[in-house]
Amino acid sequence: MTTTAWSWRPAAPLLPLLPALALLPLLLVLPGLIHGGGWELVAQFAAAAITPSLDPLLLRTALAGLGITVGIALLGWALSLALGLVGGVLSSRIVWRTWLGVAWPASAIRRFLAVPRSIHELLWGLLLLQLLGLKPAVAVLAIAIPYAALVARVVSDLLDALPTAPLQALRSGGAPAGAALLTALGPALLPGAFSYGGYRLECALRSATLLGVFGLGGLGTELRLSLQSLQFHELWTGLWLLLAVMLSLEALLRALRHRWGMPSRFKLTTAGVGRSGRELLLALLGLLPVLVLVAMALEISPAQLLAWQPLPPLQANWPAVLALPWAALVATTLGLTLLAACLAVGVAPLLLLLVAPWPWGRLLLRAVWAMGRLWPPPLTALLLLFVLKPGVITAALALAFHNLGVLGRLLLEACEDTADQPGSGGAEVALSCSGCGPRLALLYGRFSGLARSYLAYGAYRADVILRETVVVGLVGAAGLGSLLLEALSSFAVDELIALIAVYALLTLLGEDLSDRVRQRLLSG
């Protein structure tokens, strides 16, 4: 792979390591944050990992909770894929241009879809909870709405990036617009769309757990209650079960991606053609009855969505809302995002380099990262509070740990995926054969090829982290998130509206920024 050298830039393989510089100031302030009050609790927590409670009653509750969480994830994901595909086609420029000859409706729809996307699923969940009541359908919709908008964006990006020559050929051969679009773009879209769809399912499982932590049902609820009452043995029962489900889901999706020849997460932009389309379609068909059964088991029916209830009475006191320290709140939230993003993006390659010489190193990292993905950030935050003072840094650490889990796994997967492809994997082998140490071989042989796409994905992740700051409000003093929890428990609808608007605005700006960064990285 070639890299263009920019005079002011360090060598490409070093780029992913730059954000890890955030570690230096962090290490300076961390000793001041440690209060050490609860080391005993942390030790108890760790010890409980090997002795989870096996009480049959508890196991049954945990399994039931897990079933609800998985069900919610599956339904929310399926709904978001269906809606997202439609939305994606509708917001694709090439589709509109072929159909009507103009592209502006695409941009308009795309802009409109940015709004549901900018609101975190937790906020959707809490909002829908007010409208629809405490039902699993709320969690399903809370996942489906923002996810559908995300899928729509990715699908439209994929569509617009496809080569247009086949389409033009078909059109000039006289094929009608619809048929030409389907024939020229459909098969080419499949691999990217389904690969991304698979990743969305993994995300949906994490989101469903998180929604549970905030009381929207499923295993997350049990996890939070056990952690809050310090019942670590019970907590680990749930965590282990969830881990088993998460890892098998990831392994299954990975196997399917390999089988169907689909790109890994970093390379979604490169077009390719998948294999075994018929099998894939059959698998999707097989999923439909499963979804129906899950919906029946969770007692979710479309009819529930019709029983709306008005929001609590709006007693707006806008001057008081305006008088809130918005600048400080926004600054805190942005600082939190930046720190968490730098840590997550920078530390993953750093750790990979550190453990490169040791064969068990990657295994260890895999385990740590799986834990990061497994634990919803608010739970990590609560755990951190046992030994750290509340505040922005504690919140950032919790967010960083979770996202490190996500990023680290993708990076490792990409490292291992490229091994069997000509070029990138060979460079590492060549370097180590010529006497390079394992760390240098990894750095120059592998990271140089991955640097740009990794950082581009990191920019997207920063965007996700900004949205996620809302969930660590539990640890206090964490910007908009803690104010949101307070506003919720006071039923201050005016504050809630203002907070959601500010969040939406921030994420839209952040998305725009991270888009620019990403485009620069990928085109450079």
Place this chain on the structure above:
Amino acid sequence: MRSPFRLPALRRRKRSRVVLTGLALLLLLPALLPRAEAQQRLLRISAIPDQKPETLNRLYPLLANELSRSLGVPVRYVAVTDYTAAVSAFRRGDLDLVWFGALTGVQARLQKPGAKVIAQRDIDASFQSLFIANTASGIKPLRNQKGLTALMGKRFTFGSESSTSGRLMPQYYLGQAGVKLRHFAGGAPGFSGSHDATIALVQSGAYQAGVVNEEVWQSSLSSGRTDPKKVAVIWRTPGYPNYHWLAQPNLDQRFGRGFTTRLQSTFMNLNASNPRQAQILDLFGAKRFIPASQRQYDPIEKVGREIGKIR
């Protein structure tokens, strides 16, 4: 390359028919399921989750049985995971009878005009909170309310954000002594979520001090879960009205005339000489239930508005 789009047209049409049928089934089937009409005759009771779920899960099914026996209607206990969710569910009419704290009860009543205060325990007319501290923190028992300033700069945790005894009244008394929330270590207090959690966190040293409801403290102490060598009471607040049962305004329409009154007398008649009822009263930490009125909670509403928990 093999892709579904290159198969013969006929087979594609057939397949799309299968897809469409599947989709239609997906949309239709759940709608065809029997709707829960029985909900009309089911009394759904709940409680704010102020204690360990185990405690609540032991207590409320017993109470549900007792109510069902005395009122002759099916009664189900619905567990709720946080205070705010309990209030929202009550506003929406998803819960018929809820054991609220003073603050959540007022919030729920303001959002559901006409809701009826049914009863409180003998101990609820004048309830007290206890400020507790880890013995290693160096915080000594306070001589008076002004002494609360000793908590400035300490790691301090409340219970739930909407707890009357674990947050609202303690914050009010702290404010009277000149202690603001930003004066605690880290610039903010913690919110442990429940009274049991507050005790555990203060005992462990994760927080140096906290505030809990007296009833939970006593039961934690007598069950031996709390180690008096590690955590001690430093100040007792004045009394204020707390927990009460709140019922939906429409129970008489749904369950028959006089139902609310019968419900009320069921609580009044719970008697310690009946072994079944004695167990319930014991788990509630009360000798009996007494009548309660809406007006008792006016001071709570005032404090709630002052602190911003009621709009």
